[in-house]
Amino acid sequence: MHAVYLASVYLHIICATLWIGGMLFLVLVLMPAIKNNANRRELLNNVGIRLRTVGWATLLLLLITGLFNAYYRGISLQYCLSSPYGRLFLYKISIFAIIAAISFYHDFFAGPQAIREMAQGTDSRKFVKLARIIGQLNLLLALAAAFIGEIIVRGW
Numbered sequence: 001m002h003a004v005y006l007a008s009v010y011l012h013i014i015c016a017t018l019w020i021g022g023m024l025f026l027v028l029v030l031m032p033a034i035k036n037n038a039n040r041r042e043l044l045n046n047v048g049i050r051l052r053t054v055g056w057a058t059l060l061l062l063l064i065t066g067l068f069n070a071y072y073r074g075i076s077l078q079y080c081l082s083s084p085y086g087r088l089f090l091y092k093i094s095i096f097a098i099i100a101a102i103s104f105y106h107d108f109f110a111g112p113q114a115i116r117e118m119a120q121g122t123d124s125r126k127f128v129k130l131a132r133i134i135g136q137l138n139l140l141l142a143l144a145a146a147f148i149g150e151i152i153v154r155g156w
């Protein structure tokens with residue numbers, strides 16, 4: 001059973017790396033690199049659709065391995081309501097729920113609307129701005145989730 005736990009934590013950390021790394025790559029590398037590229041909209045659309053698929057698979061794996069890690073550590077609801085580390089875990093689950101909700105809105109509504117706005121070349125860039133803000137908020141939330149993960153393991 002301990003070997004399964006080690007594999008679960010390993011997979012959890014790799015998924016956290018893929019989720020956070022994917023967003024950092026988008027913000028720090030891809031967006032600046034294609035800023036003046038004539039095919040920018042098409043590239044963003046193709047990358048966005050691919051990242052959406054990989055992203056949701058990663059979120060699902062984070063949830064499954066996270067729940068298993070919690071179970072193996074004996075993190076019960078009682079523990080969550082009666083101890084500071086338990087409360088931290090509840091904060092992490094809440095952050096994860098917010099990440100999933102705003103990712104859904106971003107991936108299936110704001111993002112596609114933003115691509116449409118870019119195609120129409122409209123002045124109103126409402127969804128382009130909204131998609132960018134949601135993306136940046138998602139990155140901050142994921143960084144917070146990773147930090148809480150470290151504190152759950154190592155304490156303050």
Ligand code: HEM
Pocket residue numbers: 009012013016019020062063065066067069070073092093096099142143145146147149150151152153154
């Ligand atoms: C975006 C989402 C998430 C990110 C970025 C994330 C990140 C991390 C990281 C980096 C660690 C390792 C900390 C370390 O070893 O120092 C960790 C540990 C942990 N995470 Fe997450 N996590 C996420 C979602 C979740 C969810 C949804 C759950 C529970 C349902 C969860 C439960 C845990 C637990 C229990 C540990 C401790 C693992 C152990 O026993 O060593 N995580 N998380």
